[in-house]
Amino acid sequence: MRQLYGSDGGSVVTDADGDVQAGRPGTVWTARTGGSQVTDILTLADVPTGGDVVTDSLGRIAFKGPDGATATYWWDTGGGTRWAVLPTQPDQIAMRLIQLLAVTADLIGADNGIAPLNEFGNVPTAHLPSLLSFYLGKPDTGSTGQFLRRVSGGQGEWADLSENPLSTPFYVGTQFTVDDDGIVYAGGLVLPPEVTTFSRSAVFTSPTTGTTILWRAPKACTVVAVRGYRVGGSGATINAQKNSSDLLSTDASLVTADSWLSGSGLQNETFAAGDTLKLEIASVAGSPTSITMQVDFQEAT
Numbered sequence: 618m619r620q621l622y623g624s625d626g627g628s629v630v631t632d633a634d635g636d637v638q639a640g641r642p643g644t645v646w647t648a649r650t651g652g653s654q655v656t657d658i659l660t661l662a663d664v665p666t667g668g669d670v671v672t673d674s675l676g677r678i679a680f681k682g683p684d685g686a687t688a689t690y691w692w693d694t695g696g697g698t699r700w701a702v703l704p705t706q707p708d709q710i711a712m713r714l715i716q717l718l719a720v721t722a723d724l725i726g727a728d729n730g731i732a733p734l735n736e737f738g739n740v741p742t743a744h745l746p747s748l749l750s751f752y753l754g755k756p757d758t759g760s761t762g763q764f765l766r767r768v769s770g771g772q773g774e775w776a777d778l779s780e781n782p783l784s785t786p787f788y789v790g791t792q793f794t795v796d797d798d799g800i801v802y803a804g805g806l807v808l809p810p811e812v813t814t815f816s817r818s819a820v821f822t823s824p825t826t827g828t829t830i831l832w833r834a835p836k837a838c839t840v841v842a843v844r845g846y847r848v849g850g851s852g853a854t855i856n857a858q859k860n861s862s863d864l865l866s867t868d869a870s871l872v873t874a875d876s877w878l879s880g881s882g883l884q885n886e887t888f889a890a891g892d893t894l895k896l897e898i899a900s901v902a903g904s905p906t907s908i909t910m911q912v913d914f915q916e917a918t
Contacts, residue, residue: 624677628678658680824901
């Protein structure tokens with residue numbers, strides 16, 4: 618489709634005195650300077666011009682550009698200045714772009730078409746790619762290539778891929794299900810320690826001996842480490858408690874300043890929901906500037 622160029626108030630050619638220049642000849646180019654001449658030009662009556670465009674009786678530049686062209690062209694009278702000429706049928710240009718680029722309703726959900734979205738803005742499971750996606754290795758057999766993979770209908774199953782074994786991040790009993798929102802449901806989900814470990818900590822400035830209540834466990838978990846970090850002073854000993862029971866059988870000694878040190882002899886480490894974590898500074902020597910205490914937990918599986 619050829620677009621109409623010019624033929625509006627902005628396309629009237631005048632001289633330096635403002636007089637309209639009717640019958641003024643010129644040629645059409647692709648750039649303000651340089652470029653190439655456009656010869657596939659028609660008059661408004663669809664008569665080929667060979668590239669020559671003459672202003673009409675009102676001094677207007679008006680022509681039909683090459684088929685499919687919507688770019689800005691430049692009209693040159695040979696006097697050293699070129700006039701910008703734009704297409705003046707934007708509605709037709711917009712319609713052409715819609716025809717070329719728009720997605721029609723019949724393509725949504727069709728084979729080789731566009732996937733629909735559910736009410737949450739996600740692609741439903743039924744429209745996800747049917748490629749087998751190998752996820753993560755099963756801990757007890759990860760080295761031999763047992764993997765959890767998604768199969769048709771959003772179901773999961775164990776499959777063997779011994780030629781490409783993965784490490785052992787997690788496994789799920791025997792089967793899992795993915796719903797339309799991409800949420801995975803699985804019974805007996807087991808995660809590795811690095812995924813389920815969290816910490817609770819506090820910093821004591823100008824520390825003195827005593828016990829401080831820090832945290833209430835919202836769910837079952839297990840203490841895996843009690844750590845301390847001393848700044849300044851010459852020494853300190855620390856412990857932590859579940860309710861009123863020590864977590865370390867012997868107070869941990871922070872013998873080295875500016876270093877994380879861990880206590881030994883964990884005990885009473887299993888927390889139930891509602892248990893209280895307390896931090897204890899058992900002794901200080903040489904007036905430390907601060908003591909940081911941290912207790913690491915692992916969520917119950």
